[in-house]
Amino acid sequence: MSASISLQSDVSVGYLGPPGTFSHQASMKRFGDSLAYVPYPKIEDVIAAAAKEEITYGVVPIENSTFGAVVQTLDAFVDQPRVRIRAEVYLPVTQSLLSRYQLSAIRKVYSHPQAFGQSRQWLDQNLPNASRIEVSSTAKAAELAAAETYTAAVSSEVCAAMYHLDVVAKDITSAKDNTTRFFVLGQSSDLPTGDDKSLLMFTVDHRLPGALCSALDVFAKYKINQTAINSRPSRQRQWHYMFFVEIVGHELDDNVARALEDIKSYCLDLVVLGSYPRQSY
């Protein structure tokens, strides 16, 4: 994303709230602290707001190195095909157990499903009898844990300070290099930088044998590398899937443009969700 855009004073950035979520931290990492930040209750709301230009940018998690794809984000892309990805941000994610109580007193733990997935082993070993309750974000979990007795949250140390909780156990994440990748969304993508990636979304006609294979073969023909593939139920027809394929290259690069033309003969409803500079992690 061009620096000039992110320095405009009337720029607003939407993220999954309340304040303190990893989405909020990823937004601050990308944009600093001088912009207007707008918390939304759900990831779907951030994506809808970015598609409708209610906000300049939206920041949403797309995948975690330990627990995999963030399915709410993929599903929301199906409902908002006009939103465009402008950039990616990698954030190291350390989950901790936050509470007002000591470990032996904790009966209930709140967190986001992704955070539970990232710290499952520790919870199984150390809090096997506490009930785990999924909520919309790790910051929401901290907010709830601060208001209830014998309760904890799997959340970040940033939220311990914000919601006046103690860090009962630091870094309970199973993988030590746990990292979440986020997308910065807007209404258009930037021009090619020479080192970009693109995310495509499409269905294939599942009655045609090898339809997905033929579609993916097009990338091999144009020597285009694929970096990720995910599928989700299309929610339009039973046993019909939406595929998300990330490739190296910008949609305006010659080889990508030609591949996108060719692939149309094997795909239904092809959407380029955006092209964005490749970041290192």
Ligand SMILES: O=C(O)C(=O)C[C@]1(C(=O)O)C=C[C@@H](O)C=C1
């Ligand atoms: O709950 C948060 O703090 C979020 O920003 C959401 C989210 C996610 O959905 O992946 C983001 C990063 C972490 O992987 C855990 C949770």
